Amino acid sequence: MTAEGLKFGAFVRREREAREIGLREMAKKIGVSPTYLSKVERDEFTPPTEDKVRAIAQIIECDPDELLALAGRMPSDLADIIKRAPVEVSALLRTTSGMTRDEIARLAAEARKTRGD
Numbered sequence: 001m002t003a004e005g006l007k008f009g010a011f012v013r014r015e016r017e018a019r020e021i022g023l024r025e026m027a028k029k030i031g032v033s034p035t036y037l038s039k040v041e042r043d044e045f046t047p048p049t050e051d052k053v054r055a056i057a058q059i060i061e062c063d064p065d066e067l068l069a070l071a072g073r074m075p076s077d078l079a080d081i082i083k084r085a086p087v088e089v090s091a092l093l094r095t096t097s098g099m100t101r102d103e104i105a106r107l108a109a110e111a112r113k114t115r116g117d
Helices: 008-018 023-030 034-041 050-059 064-070 076-084 086-095 101-115
Strands: none
Touching: 008 034, 008 064, 023 034, 023 050, 050 064, 076 086
């Protein structure tokens, strides 16, 4: 499931409709008004808060981190990690610049093994 150049709202609408979920039903599930959700889907409003984006991701069966990135938001747990070690985490992230997704995934797998996960 990729956004293929779509903005947040257009992507959410495409995925909601693909699953045959009505606008009102989706709005109720995430705790917003249908009018608000409609405006978000038309990219007239900015994406909702992290908790709402996560709820949308669950409903449309999308990775929450990917949907948060599309919404232009950073997951709060990552912000907390960066705050605990800003210099080190920034250096680590800058090191991954230019790496492929597969290379980054291998690096993450090695880090998990090092931690014993």
